[in-house]
Amino acid sequence: MQGQEPAGGVLYLVGTPIGNLGDLSPRARQVLAGVDRVACEDTRRSGLLLHQLGLRRGDSSGHGDPDQSRGPRLVSFHQHNQTARIPELLAALAAGEAVAVISDAGLPGISDPGEALVAATRAAGHEVICVPGPSAVTTALVSSGLPTGRFCFEGFLPARANQRRKRLRELAGEPRTLVLFEAPHRLLELLEDLQELLGDRPLQVARELTKRHEQQVGPTVSAALAHFRRTPPVGECTLVLGGAPPPPATPAWDEVRLRAELEQLVREGLSRREATRSLAERSGHSRRQLYALLHSEEGRGKALQGDA
Numbered sequence: 001m002q003g004q005e006p007a008g009g010v011l012y013l014v015g016t017p018i019g020n021l022g023d024l025s026p027r028a029r030q031v032l033a034g035v036d037r038v039a040c041e042d043t044r045r046s047g048l049l050l051h052q053l054g055l056r057r058g059d060s061s062g063h064g065d066p067d068q069s070r071g072p073r074l075v076s077f078h079q080h081n082q083t084a085r086i087p088e089l090l091a092a093l094a095a096g097e098a099v100a101v102i103s104d105a106g107l108p109g110i111s112d113p114g115e116a117l118v119a120a121t122r123a124a125g126h127e128v129i130c131v132p133g134p135s136a137v138t139t140a141l142v143s144s145g146l147p148t149g150r151f152c153f154e155g156f157l158p159a160r161a162n163q164r165r166k167r168l169r170e171l172a173g174e175p176r177t178l179v180l181f182e183a184p185h186r187l188l189e190l191l192e193d194l195q196e197l198l199g200d201r202p203l204q205v206a207r208e209l210t211k212r213h214e215q216q217v218g219p220t221v222s223a224a225l226a227h228f229r230r231t232p233p234v235g236e237c238t239l240v241l242g243g244a245p246p247p248p249a250t251p252a253w254d255e256v257r258l259r260a261e262l263e264q265l266v267r268e269g270l271s272r273r274e275a276t277r278s279l280a281e282r283s284g285h286s287r288r289q290l291y292a293l294l295h296s297e298e299g300r301g302k303a304l305q306g307d308a
Contacts, residue, residue, distance in 0.1 A: 006098035015133015019210035039077035202242035
C-alpha cells in the first residue's frame with residue numbers, strides 16, 4: 001500500500017480518460033490535486049480537464065478561480081520541447097516537488113515524451129510511480145475479438161509511404177496480434193497497404209473509444225477499407241490486426257516415393273529441371289532437395305554399373 005500521496009520528489013505517471021471523464025480514478029484525481037506541477041502535452045486541454053475536476057489551474061501569474069480548489073502548476077511537455085524541459089522537471093524533483101506527467105488522453109509514456117522523462121528520472125535516482133488508467137491500446141485490443149494472449153504494439157507507423165511499406169514488410173511474418181495507431185488523414189493509405197502487403201486479415205478499427213459514438217469497424221481489412229472509402233474517418237484510430245497465419249505444415253519426406261514420382265515425370269518427357277520444379281510445386285518440398293535426390297539416384301546407378 002502506498003503512503004500518503006502525492007509525495008515530494010516523486011514523478012507520477014497519471015492515466016487520464018481517453019474519452020469518458022468518468023473513467024478517471026479517485027486516486028488519479030487525488031494525485032493531480034496534490035502535486036506541485038503537472039507536465040502535459042497541451043496546457044489548454046489539460047487545464048480544461050482540471051477545471052472539470054474542480055481544480056484551479058495554477059500558473060506563475062497566480063490567476064485562477066478562488067472558488068475552486070487549489071490546483072497544480074501546468075507546464076507544457078511535448079516532443080518539441082522535451083530536451084529543455086526534462087532538466088527543469090528533474091530539478092523540481094530534486095527540490096522536493098511532487099510532479100505528475102499526463103498525456104492528452106490515456107496512459108503517458110506510450111508514444112509520447114513520457115518515456116524519455118521516466119528514463120531520465122530513474123537515472124537521476126528519483127522514484128517513479130504509475131497511477132494506472134485507460135489505454136487505447138488495451139481497450140481496443142480486448143474488445144476486438146482477436147487473440148489477446150500474445151500481441152505487439154507498433155504505435156504510429158512512419159508517415160512516409162515508402163518507409164511505412166518497408167516496416168509493414170518487416171511485420172508481415174509477425175504471428176502475434178498487432179496494435180497500431182493512425183491519424184484519420186492517413187488511414188485509407190494504411191488500409192490499402194495492409195491489404196496489398198499483408199493480405200485481407202481479420203481487423204478491427206476502433207475510434208471514439210469510451211465515447212457516446214464509439215465505433216469498431218471490421219471484421220477484415222477489405223471491409224474496413226470499403227467502409228472508410230464511403231465514410232471518411234474522423235479522429236485518431238486504433239487498429240487491431242490479426243497476426244500472420246501459421247506457415248503450412250512441412251510435408252513428410254518420403255525418399256522412395258518422391259524418387260519414383262521424379263522418375264515417372266522424366267519418363268513422361270520432362271527434363272530433370274522441369275520434373276523437380278513440377279514436383280516441388282505439388283509436394284511443398286524444395287526444388288534443390290528434389291534435384292539432389294534425382295541426381296543421387298543417377299550417381300548410385302552408375303556406381304552399380306561400374307561394380308558389375
